[in-house]
Amino acid sequence: SSGINAEYGVRIGCYSGFWGDSCTFAAQQLTSKGDIDFLVGDYLAEVTMSLLSRIKMKFPHLGYCPDFFMHLGPVGPNIIKSAARGKKIRVVVNAGGCTRIVHCSNLL
Numbered sequence: 345s346s347g348i349n350a351e352y353g354v355r356i357g358c359y360s361g362f363w364g365d366s367c368t369f370a371a372q373q374l375t376s377k378g379d380i381d382f383l384v385g386d387y388l389a390e391v392t393m394s395l396l397s398r399i400k401m402k403f404p405h406l407g408y409c410p411d412f413f414m415h416l417g418p419v420g421p422n423i424i425k426s427a428a429r430g431k432k433i434r435v436v437v438n439a440g441g442c443t444r445i446v447h448c449s450n451l452l
Contacts, residue, residue, distance in 0.1 A: 358384045363392040363409045363441075371415055375422035375433060383419075385412065385437035396441035407442035 357374035365387075374380055387409040400407030416435065423433045 354382065355380045356382045356384055358386060360385045360387060360415065361389065363387045363389070363395065363411060363439075368415050368418060371419045372422065375419045375426065379431075380433060382434045382436055383423075385415065385435075385439060387412065387437065387439045388441060393441065400442045409439040409441055412437060412439035 355378070357370075357378045357380040359371035359374055371383065371385075374383055392409070396407050396409070416437075423435070426433050
């Protein structure tokens with residue numbers, strides 16, 4: 345089972361709009377009470393991309409939004425509790441910025 349209720353469609357909750365957005369509370373609220381199928385984080389506004397480009401020029405191993413780990417770390421338990429109840433919350437983010445691959449092992 346996909347965990348998505350076909351009768352009601354897909355429920356998407358977005359917890360951020362740019363790098364620096366204060367979104368930890370929104371992510372916690374969406375995962376604990378939002379009855380969502382997808383938790384979406386958007387970090388790549390135009391200003392963010394220019395900042396990430398400059399960071400990557402100085403520090404080639406960076407170029408992504410490190411706040412991503414701080415924002416989603418606290419909601420991990422909510423996502424796990426939802427899975428235990430049969431509700432899978434999928435996380436979709438574009439926090440990779442100027443870095444092709446960012447491993448999420450820090451989040452787990």
